[in-house]
Amino acid sequence: MMDSQVNGHGRLSRTxxxxxxxxxxxxSISNAKHRTSLIIWINSVLPSLCLPVNASDExxxxxxxxxxxxxxxxxKLKPGSITEHASSGQSATNINKFFSAMDEMRLPIFxxxxxxxxxxxxxxxxxxxxxxxxxxxxxxxxGAQREPLSQINTSDESRKVTSDSRFQRGxxxxxxxxxxTKMGLSPTLPxxxxxxxxxxxxxxxxxxxxxPEAKISEMMKSNNFDSAPTQSLLAVVNGILDDSVERKNxxxxxxxxxxxxxxxxxxxxxxxxxxxxxxxxxxxxxxxEDKYKSRIRVLEALxxxxxxxxxxxxxxxxxxxxxxxxxxxxxxxxxxxxxxxxEELQVARKTNGKNTKDDHSQDVAALKKELEVxxxxxxxxxxxxxxxxxxAQHKLEEKLKEVVNQLTESRSKVKELEASSxxxxxxxxxxxxxxxxxxxxxxxxLRELRYSSQSIKQEVTKTQKGYSxxxxxxxxxxxxxxxxxxxxxxxxxENRKLHNELQELKGNIRVYCRIRPFLPGMKEKNSTIEYxxxxxxxxxxxxxxxxxxxxxxxxxxxxxxxxxxxGDVFADIQPLIQSTxxxxxxxxxAYGQTGSGKTYTMMGPNGAREEQxxxxxxxxNDLFRISKSRESNFTYEISVQMVEIYNEKVRDLLNNIRDTxxxxxxxxxxxxxxxxxxxxAVPDAAMFPVKSTxxxxxxxxxxxxxxxxxxxxxxxxxxxxxxxxxxxxRGTDLKTGSTVMSNLHLVDLAGSERVDRSEVxxxxxxxxxxxxxxxxxxxxxxxxxxxxxxxxxxxxxKLTQVLQSSLGGKAKTLMFVQLNPDVNSYSxxxxxxxxxxxxxxxxxxxxxxxxxxxxxxELMGQVATLKETIAMKDEEIDRLQSPRK
Ligand SMILES: Nc1ncnc2c1ncn2[C@@H]1O[C@H](COP(=O)(O)OP(=O)(O)OP(=O)(O)O)[C@@H](O)[C@H]1O
Numbered sequence: 053m054m055d056s057q058v059n060g061h062g063r064l065s066r067t068x069x070x071x072x073x074x075x076x077x078x079x080s081i082s083n084a085k086h087r088t089s090l091i092i093w094i095n096s097v098l099p100s101l102c103l104p105v106n107a108s109d110e111x112x113x114x115x116x117x118x119x120x121x122x123x124x125x126x127x128k129l130k131p132g133s134i135t136e137h138a139s140s141g142q143s144a145t146n147i148n149k150f151f152s153a154m155d156e157m158r159l160p161i162f163x164x165x166x167x168x169x170x171x172x173x174x175x176x177x178x179x180x181x182x183x184x185x186x187x188x189x190x191x192x193x194x195g196a197q198r199e200p201l202s203q204i205n206t207s208d209e210s211r212k213v214t215s216d217s218r219f220q221r222g223x224x225x226x227x228x229x230x231x232x233t234k235m236g237l238s239p240t241l242p243x244x245x246x247x248x249x250x251x252x253x254x255x256x257x258x259x260x261x262x263x264p265e266a267k268i269s270e271m272m273k274s275n276n277f278d279s280a281p282t283q284s285l286l287a288v289v290n291g292i293l294d295d296s297v298e299r300k301n302x303x304x305x306x307x308x309x310x311x312x313x314x315x316x317x318x319x320x321x322x323x324x325x326x327x328x329x330x331x332x333x334x335x336x337x338x339x340x341e342d343k344y345k346s347r348i349r350v351l352e353a354l355x356x357x358x359x360x361x362x363x364x365x366x367x368x369x370x371x372x373x374x375x376x377x378x379x380x381x382x383x384x385x386x387x388x389x390x391x392x393x394x395e396e397l398q399v400a401r402k403t404n405g406k407n408t409k410d411d412h413s414q415d416v417a418a419l420k421k422e423l424e425v426x427x428x429x430x431x432x433x434x435x436x437x438x439x440x441x442x443x444a445q446h447k448l449e450e451k452l453k454e455v456v457n458q459l460t461e462s463r464s465k466v467k468e469l470e471a472s473s474x475x476x477x478x479x480x481x482x483x484x485x486x487x488x489x490x491x492x493x494x495x496x497x498l499r500e501l502r503y504s505s506q507s508i509k510q511e512v513t514k515t516q517k518g519y520s521x522x523x524x525x526x527x528x529x530x531x532x533x534x535x536x537x538x539x540x541x542x543x544x545x546e547n548r549k550l551h552n553e554l555q556e557l558k559g560n561i562r563v564y565c566r567i568r569p570f571l572p573g574m575k576e577k578n579s580t581i582e583y584x585x586x587x588x589x590x591x592x593x594x595x596x597x598x599x600x601x602x603x604x605x606x607x608x609x610x611x612x613x614x615x616x617x618x619g620d621v622f623a624d625i626q627p628l629i630q631s632t633x634x635x636x637x638x639x640x641x642a643y644g645q646t647g648s649g650k651t652y653t654m655m656g657p658n659g660a661r662e663e664q665x666x667x668x669x670x671x672x673n674d675l676f677r678i679s680k681s682r683e684s685n686f687t688y689e690i691s692v693q694m695v696e697i698y699n700e701k702v703r704d705l706l707n708n709i710r711d712t713x714x715x716x717x718x719x720x721x722x723x724x725x726x727x728x729x730x731x732x733a734v735p736d737a738a739m740f741p742v743k744s745t746x747x748x749x750x751x752x753x754x755x756x757x758x759x760x761x762x763x764x765x766x767x768x769x770x771x772x773x774x775x776x777x778x779x780x781x782r783g784t785d786l787k788t789g790s791t792v793m794s795n796l797h798l799v800d801l802a803g804s805e806r807v808d809r810s811e812v813x814x815x816x817x818x819x820x821x822x823x824x825x826x827x828x829x830x831x832x833x834x835x836x837x838x839x840x841x842x843x844x845x846x847x848x849x850k851l852t853q854v855l856q857s858s859l860g861g862k863a864k865t866l867m868f869v870q871l872n873p874d875v876n877s878y879s880x881x882x883x884x885x886x887x888x889x890x891x892x893x894x895x896x897x898x899x900x901x902x903x904x905x906x907x908x909x910e911l912m913g914q915v916a917t918l919k920e921t922i923a924m925k926d927e928e929i930d931r932l933q934s935p936r937k
Contacts, residue, residue, distance in 0.1 A: 083172075083173050083176065086176045086180060087107070087108075087112060087172075087176055088105055088106070089180075090112075090179050090180060090183065091103045091104070091105050091107055091112070092105060093183050094121070094125060094179075097129065098121070098124055098125060098128060101121065103115065109172040110172075112172060113167065113168075113172055113175075116167060116175065117143065117167055118146055119143055119144075119145075119146025119147035119148075119149070119150050119167075120142075120146050122146065122147070122150040123146050123149055123150055123153075125182075126150060126153050126154075126182075129182070129186045130153070130157070130186075133153040133156070133157075134149050134150070134153050144164075147164055147167065154178075157185065159178075159181055159182060159185060160178060160181060162174045162175050162177075162178045263307075263311075265307050268307045268308070268310070268311050269307075271311065272310060272311065272314055282319060285315045285319050285322075286319065288311070288312075289312060289315050289316060289319070292304060292308050292311070293312075295308075316423075319423075320422065320426060323426045323430055326430070327429070327430060327433055330393075330433055330434065330437050331433075333393070333437070334436075334437050334440060337386075337440065337441060337444055338440075338444075340386070340444075341447065344448055344451070345451070347375065347379070348451040348455060351375060351455045351458070352455070352458065376452070376455065376456070376459070379448075380452075383448060383452075386445075387445070390438070390441050390445070393434075393437070393438075393441075394438065537684070537685075540685075560862070560863065560864050561834060561837070561838065561864075561865045561866075561891060561892070562609040562864075562865070562866045562867070562892075563608045563609055563869055563888050563891055563892035564608060564609055564610045564611075564612065564621070564624065564625070564866065564867070564868050564869070565588075565590055565606070565608045565610070565611040565612065565868075565871065565885075566611075566612040566616065566621060566653055566868055566869070566870055566871070567581055567584070567611070567612065567613055567614055567873050568614070568647075568648055568649035568652070568871065568872055568873065569614035569615075569873075570614075570873065570874070574874065578595060578874075579873040579874070579875065580592045580593055580595065580871075580874070580875050580877070580878045580881055581593075581871070581873050582603060584611045584613045585611070587607075588608045588609050588610050588611055589605060589607050590605070590606045590607070590611045590885070591603055591604070591605050591606075592604050592606070592878070592881060592882065592885065594878055594882075595875045596878075604882065604885075606885045606888070606889055607889075607892075608869065608888065608889075608892050609892065610624055614873065617663070618653075618656060618663065618664055618665060618666060618670070619663065621653060621667070621868075622667055622670045622671075625640060625671075625866055628640065628864050628866055629671045629674045629675060629796070630674075630678055631864055632675065632779070632781055632794050632795075632796045633675065633678050633679060633682070633686075633783060634794075635783065635792035635793070635794050636863065637794050637795050637796075637797075637857050637858045637861075637862075637863040637864070638794075638795075638796045638797070638863065638865075638866070639796075639797040639799065639855050639859060639863060639864070639866070640654075640667060640797065640799065640866045640867075640868070641797070641798075641799030641801055641830075641855075641865075641866075641868070642654050642799070642800055642867075642870055643801050643804060643827070643867055643868065643869055643870065643884065643887065643888065644801075644803070644868075644869060644870030644871065644872070644884055645803050645804050645805040645870075645872060645877060645880040645881075645884060646803030646804075646805050647803070647872060648877075648884070649870045649872075650801060650803075650868070650870045651666075651800050652666065653666055653667060653868050653870060654667050654668055654775075654798060654799075654800040654868075655668055655756070655800065656669065667798060667868075668748075668752065668777055668798045669745065669748060669749065669752070671779070671796060671798060672690075672692075672742070672745060672748040672779060673745045673748075675688075675690055675779065675781065676690070676743075676744060676745060679783075684786070685785065685786055685787060686784060686785055686786060687783070687784045687786060688781055688782065688784075689741065689781075689782040689783075690741065690742055690743070690779060690780070690781055690782075691739045691741040691779075691780045692706075692739065692740050692741075692742050692748065692751055692777065692778070692779055692780075693706065693734060693737045693738065693739045693740075693777070693780070694706045694737075694751065694755035694775075694778075695737050695776050695778070695854070696773040696774060696775045696776065697773060697774040697850045697851055697854065698772065698773035698774075698822075699818065699819060699822045700822050700825075700826065700849065700850050702734055702737075702850055702854065703758075703773075704734070704736070704737040704738055705755035705756075705758040705775070706738040706739075706740060706751060706754065706755055706758075707737070707738050733778070733853065733855075733856065733857060734778075734854060737778075739780065752777070755775075755777070772802055772803070772816075772819045772820075772823065773802055774799060774800070774801050774802050774851050775799070775800040776797060776799050776800075776851075776854055776855070777798040777799075778795055778796070778798075778854075779795060779796040779797075779798070780793070780794075780795050781793070781794045781795065795857060795858065796858075797854075797855055799851075799855065801830075801851075802819075802823040802826075802827075803823065804823065804824070804827050804883070804884060804887070805820075805880050825848075825849060826849035826850065826851040826852075827851075828849075829845065829848035829849035829852050830849065830852055830855075831887055831890060831891060832845050832848060832852075833845055833846055833848070833852045833859055833860075834859065834865070834891045835890060835891070837859060837860045838891075844859075844860055846859070867888065867891060867892075869884060869885065869887075869888040870884075871884060871885070
């Protein structure tokens with residue numbers, strides 16, 4: 053901040069503007085000296101006060117504090133400056149009046165607090181300035197006429213102060229008064245003690261030598277020179293010198309030379325004082341320059357802040373402009389001061405120039421020389437001061453220029469910043485608009501999303517309701533299905549029961565007769581078969597005995613003529629396959645002479661197509677089909693064994709099935725009774741699980757390759773062994789966890805021809821004997837079962853041992869009686885039919901034995917009823933299964 057302070061009157065206080073006392077008084081002069089000097093001066097102006105000369109600062113403060121004395125003093129010095137009379141008791145009013153008067157005179161003032169309880173030095177300085185001002189204006193201290201200095205200046209110190217004051221007056225305006233009027237001396241004013249000197253310099257040229265000794269002596273003694281203007285002193289010197297020149301003797305009277313020396317000393321003294329004054333002013337200017345420099349630094353800092361902080365630019369620019377205006381004013385004032393000083397210097401130069409005219413005498417020369425030296429010194433100093441002032445002014449101007457430049461730069465920067473700010477503002481506005489648009493768009497999208505979300509929620513809720521309803525419906529449906537499943541399960545069980553009851557009613561041992569067609573290569577096609585009835589009646593005719601005697605009637609469960617297909621035959625045995633899955637053991641075997649079609653019925657022809665498949669393939673296929681249809685209630689594991697009995701030895705046809713090289717090394721297997729825990733008749737025979745018909749085909753093909761074969765006269769491919777395929781079924785009830793085990797024997801018996809007819813001998817004969825024996829044993833077992841004998845001769849052959857589990861008890865047995873219709877085979881045909889009749893007659897014989905047609909009809913009625921019931925149950929099963937689809 054600037055160090056200037058503004059007083060209560062709106063003017064700079066004395067701390068900013070040095071008073072005359074500060075400028076002219078040597079620093080050695082103490083405050084006490086000022087005070088004493090001032091008291092003397094005040095007493096001289098206002099004699100009625102009679103202030104004690106040795107009064108202290110506080111005494112003086114008490115004296116001046118109400119402002120009345122100050123007002124009286126001013127009114128005395130400048131009558132009318134304070135219009136109203138000052139009075140005690142109106143301190144504030146008096147002080148303010150004093151301040152106003154001082155202000156009008158453009159004199160510095162003090163603060164009211166300084167007078168009340170502050171530093172009295174400031175008050176004293178102000179009064180000294182006032183004193184100096186009036187001394188410079190009037191050329192004499194007011195009131196001095198009333199109280200001569202000789203009376204007032206009682207002490208050397210006070211005298212010196214008075215002398216200093218007068219001398220100051222002379223220096224303040226040493227050359228302004230060319231005449232007494234100009235000096236401020238009014239002709240009406242009473243002269244002070246210096247009137248003697250005035251009389252002297254008012255003398256005409258040439259009259260100086262006539263000044264009486266006493267007068268000179270009086271002038272020399274007094275302090276007249278102190279109050280004399282310098283110009284007057286110079287006029288005295290010039291007068292004495294001119295007088296000396298006019299007298300042309302160059303001599304200056306002794307008394308005049310003393311006066312001259314005195315005057316010159318006074319002039320020297322004043323020049324010295326003026327020099328000191330100029331030094332003081334120079335230092336003042338330097339101080340001011342420092343102050344301005346500091347202000348410039350402040351301005352620079354402000355400019356820098358302006359550059360860096362555009363936001364405060366306007367406000368700081370105003371401050372800078374105010375400072376600049378103030379600086380320019382101050383500069384003008386200082387320029388005026390400098391100009392005044394220059395004028396004074398020029399006047400001094402002119403005045404001094406006049407003094408150089410006289411150099412006639414030595415004293416004059418010495419004086420002139422001294423004056424010249426003093427003048428030169430003064431001029432140099434003035435020049436130096438002027439130079440310094442110019443430099444200071446120049447620096448100030450430069451600084452001002454810099455400040456102005458900085459201000460200009462700052463303004464341009466401010467403009468740039470404003471422009472960029474405006475541009476940024478526009479950009480931000482643009483961005484804001486874009487953001488608004490973007491935000492609106494996003495909000496719109498958000499609203500759409502909300503709407504779609506709500507609609508999706510409604511859809512989801514609707515769908516959930518729909519799903520819930522569907523789930524409920526599904527649950528009900530599942531419950532219905534469960535119920536249906538349960539009913540289905542129950543019906544299935546009931547159906548199974550009925551089915552097996554029906555099978556039992558049909559007889560556990562059934563005989564189906566199948567007549568092989570004539571083979572394509574046979575020329576004679578005379579058949580022994582005369583009649584085939586739908587009810588199982590068969591009439592064969594002996595070609596050797598024509599007529600009634602040659603005809604024989606046989607009756608079986610079913611007779612298949614030559615046109616019957618493999619499918620027709622299997623359709624009638626299919627219920628037995630189903631019984632296997634229900635836990636019943638079943639044995640199906642083909643009996644007949646060689647070449648009668650046993651293998652064809654059981655296996656099918658070589659390389660058979662699907663429609664030519666025999667019972668074995670179809671039975672297994674049916675097992676897979678039915679087990680699959682029951683998979684929701686039962687799981688079935690199906691595995692296969694394949695053995696042959698040759699010459700009463702059991703061989704495993706599937707052993708080493710992967711290695712055909714060992715086919716001939718088939719070993720004989722042991723047979724176990726049904727009491728064995730495994731339930732397997734031939735436990736050592738390899739057993740292969742099968743899951744599909746292709747597995748079965750693969751196994752049977754392999755097994756057939758292992759069948760022992762031998763060419764015979766009757767059939768090139770005649771099998772001399774009993775081929776037995778045993779299918780083991782293990783069923784698990786998924787609901788109860790109970791298991792059922794059963795087996796299905798599919799037997800292709802060896803040819804049953806008589807030995808003598810086959811004309812074989814040796815091994816072939818032995819084979820035939822074994823075959824006949826085993827077939828006979830099979831007939832015996834079946835017959836014993838039919839007769840319900842206590843002893844069943846299973847052990848009479850390997851065949852009956854192997855088939856034991858499927859013969860007897862609840863097992864179901866089906867025998868295909870294969871016939872060759874050729875008349876050449878009549879004898880074998882009859883023999884075969886008799887065997888079959890014996891077996892078949894076992895069961896039917898029981899019915900027949902009662903010879904009660906009513907029983908038979910009842911049984912047939914029961915069968916019909918059961919068939920109807922089964923048909924109804926089948927329909928129900930279909931109906932129950934339908935919801936699953
Ligand atoms: N129903 C039939 N339809 C067509 N051909 C048949 C029929 N039955 C048998 N054949 C044919 O008769 C011939 C002899 O049949 P198959 O080999 O089945 O007799 P087999 O009784 O098994 O003889 P073996 O006891 O020697 O084995 C075969 O060529 C066979 O194809």
